[in-house]
Amino acid sequence: MNAQAIDQYFKDHREQHLEELKTFLRIPSISSLSEHKSDIRKGAEWLKEAMLKAGLENAEVFETEGHPVVYADWLHAEGKPTVLVYGHYDVQPVDPLNLWESAPFDPQVRDNKLFARGASDDKGQTFMHVKAVEALLQLNGELPVNIKFIVEGEEEVGSPNLPQYVEQNKEQLKADVIVISDTGMQGPGRPAVCYGLRGLAGIQIDVKGPKGDLHSGLYGGAVQNPLHAVVEILESFRDKEGVIQVEGFYEDVLPVSDEERAEFASLEFDLENEKKELGITEDFGEKGYSFIERTWIRPTLEINGITGGFSGEGIKTVLPAEASAKITCRLVPNQDPDDIVAKLRAHIEAHKPAGVTVEITDFDKGKPFLTPYDHPAIQAAGRSYEKVYNVPTAFTRMGGSVPIVAVFDEVLGLPVVLMGFGLSSENFHAPNEHFHLENFDKGLRVISDYLFEAANL
Amino acid sequence: MNAQAIDQYFKDHREQHLEELKTFLRIPSISSLSEHKSDIRKGAEWLKEAMLKAGLENAEVFETEGHPVVYADWLHAEGKPTVLVYGHYDVQPVDPLNLWESAPFDPQVRDNKLFARGASDDKGQTFMHVKAVEALLQLNGELPVNIKFIVEGEEEVGSPNLPQYVEQNKEQLKADVIVISDTGMQGPGRPAVCYGLRGLAGIQIDVKGPKGDLHSGLYGGAVQNPLHAVVEILESFRDKEGVIQVEGFYEDVLPVSDEERAEFASLEFDLENEKKELGITEDFGEKGYSFIERTWIRPTLEINGITGGFSGEGIKTVLPAEASAKITCRLVPNQDPDDIVAKLRAHIEAHKPAGVTVEITDFDKGKPFLTPYDHPAIQAAGRSYEKVYNVPTAFTRMGGSVPIVAVFDEVLGLPVVLMGFGLSSENFHAPNEHFHLENFDKGLRVISDYLFEAANL
Known part of the structure; x- marks a missing residue:
């Protein structure tokens, strides 16, 4: 892989990529509110067209009993592993609306951050995977691995229909590893691969x-x-x-080992700064557990x-x-x-x-998820991050839930790599959601590299 | 007094009186919501005009730091006692609006009940006092007592400005007894004079x-x-x-005597029926106190x-x-x-x-109030009720608050007669507030009689 050529490609196409992402973000695809049903469909159709434009094939909007699933693939890397990419194109509600500095569905770049509902969670991150595929196909005419995309429209309401879809389409979704970018980094400039979710x-x-x-x-x-x-x-x-x-x-x-807790304790975490960022005077919670542990393992x-x-x-x-x-x-x-x-x-x-x-x-439910952090697919993700960010990758857990992760784990029996580019300060689920464009730029390169890493799994 | 002539007068003018009251009720004079400030003023002006039309004099809308006070009097019964009538022309908010069967400010008569916000609390009851004065002046050309009206627009927000008004206008408000109709009867056909409020x-x-x-x-x-x-x-x-x-x-x-509690126990009160009316399966509250006591003396x-x-x-x-x-x-x-x-x-x-x-x-505050139930002004009210309803009058307390009552008691030092015509089932403060017109008709006669009773105080 010619990393320089890929970097240059993303630089050359940056404005175009951002304009396309803004178009995606303008669609108010709020899955929990029935009055946005047609916006959800618009989101799915927009994504299908973007995938076809990227060079993906067999793109299709599949009906479910709820909001549709978008599928696409590129399967011409004979004898090579298959990467399944999961994302979601639905977003959270926006109230209280009066606390937004710019309208949630009018994307605006301020201070190299893209402000809009879904900018980070998860339209922005899903879009990056599509653009990485497009870049490699444009530059090389082929991908180093086979790739499949499954992007749903009900993640923010607990993915009620995706488990059935996965069960019924096991063959279509067959792969060697699943990659999901819907989690956060450890902090600015500090990449993390997440191996456990609540x-x-x-x-x-x-x-x-x-x-x-x-x-x-x-x-x-x-x-x-x-x-x-x-x-x-x-x-x-x-x-x-x-x-x-x-x-x-x-x-x-499940008890957490002393070794794992020692790893958490070694992570760079500034409690005073965290409190300042959150605007609280004291942290809170169960005695005997750190701030990180209260949100990851309790x-x-x-x-x-x-x-x-x-x-x-x-x-x-x-x-x-x-x-x-x-x-x-x-x-x-x-x-x-x-x-x-x-x-x-x-x-x-x-x-x-x-x-x-x-x-x-x-309400709809999601199982917790855990995969060994020394799995080769996860270590490979750590290497891809390090090449772009030039710092060691942290192996972490996370307090949030991606309910479908447990389903992939159970039904398809594959390792799940949570390769996130969000930051905890980016107001997912709250007013003024945004995405740091530094991680948009670097993330495109990390994802592209990972497709080459995955070829050796 | 010729009771028959008065009865006939109210019969003859019933439709006209109801139409006038409906006009009053159409004004959405909600005192707690600032967007209704001009409606409050409309309510005050309407009442002033209605008082002048009734034959009252010196009618005036007095400014306060909040919503205005309406005053009027008739002072030509030389040597006779003066009755001060207090009421309020403001009303409660109306939400949840979707639970109203007809719009709160579109008064409608169904089943001999007048449905509208304020029908019972307190526009309807205040209006009756004005019409009783009008009837006696029309029939006799004079009243058996001197009379003063003070009607405020802030009762539903705790009367924040009336205490100051009363303090500053002690001379204007000088009287021998205060009559207030803003409380409930003991039940359908069962009149009550209330001598204590929370x-x-x-x-x-x-x-x-x-x-x-x-x-x-x-x-x-x-x-x-x-x-x-x-x-x-x-x-x-x-x-x-x-x-x-x-x-x-x-x-x-203050401890309540065994005698007084025995009086409460003797009142007709059907707990099973009350629970049915309220739609509850069990009552609730402090052990050792009856339903009535929990709402009156606790x-x-x-x-x-x-x-x-x-x-x-x-x-x-x-x-x-x-x-x-x-x-x-x-x-x-x-x-x-x-x-x-x-x-x-x-x-x-x-x-x-x-x-x-x-x-x-x-929030604004109101003191509790208590007056001896054997006071002559209160006993006289009991007699007026009995003449019209033909049953003994109950002497009761009440769970609600009319904060200004304690102020009248303290500042003017007068006996307060709470002569109510509402029923507890009439949804004061809730959707579908209404007023039983049987008590509108009888109440006009009771109030007229009381002016003659008061002449002998």
């Missing part, structure tokens, strides 16, 4: 009391208030340090939203008819999401407040 | 954590979640039976609203930057609202969750 399980809790809102003066004290009831349930989940009180919650947690239970009663300006002395809360748990190996939801349900049943009814709705 | 004190609690919303996967477990923090504070306020855990909260509560602490995080459709795995809650306490004699707020603040300080900042904002 899983996800969550529920919505709906508490219903009287049939209509009541005057808190006329009935307060004699009728249970659904807001107090939902607070009572929520407060029972954790103690004041965040240790989860749900019976059996921790019982399947499970959590977080309230994501509470609704009920009056939220307008001023005072309204209402005793509301209903209240609700959304909670999600991050799970670590070997916790099982179905088992955790069953335990949450049993906990609520055992802590049910007087005078109200409680309904529980499951 | 007071009100409340706060808004704003909890701030990280400077922006965070991804719950990347940070969950290591950063305090403001929603958990607000839940921790809220749960600390009460035990599971609703007994308030704030230190010293109950210490100033103080409360109720959450009126919680806001924070994601409230849309589906799942968003956010750790929000902030969360907030509104709470109000109903107070009983001799609890002091300022003292209670100080105790709430001290409690929060003592129970402050880790990793967040907490800001507290006071």
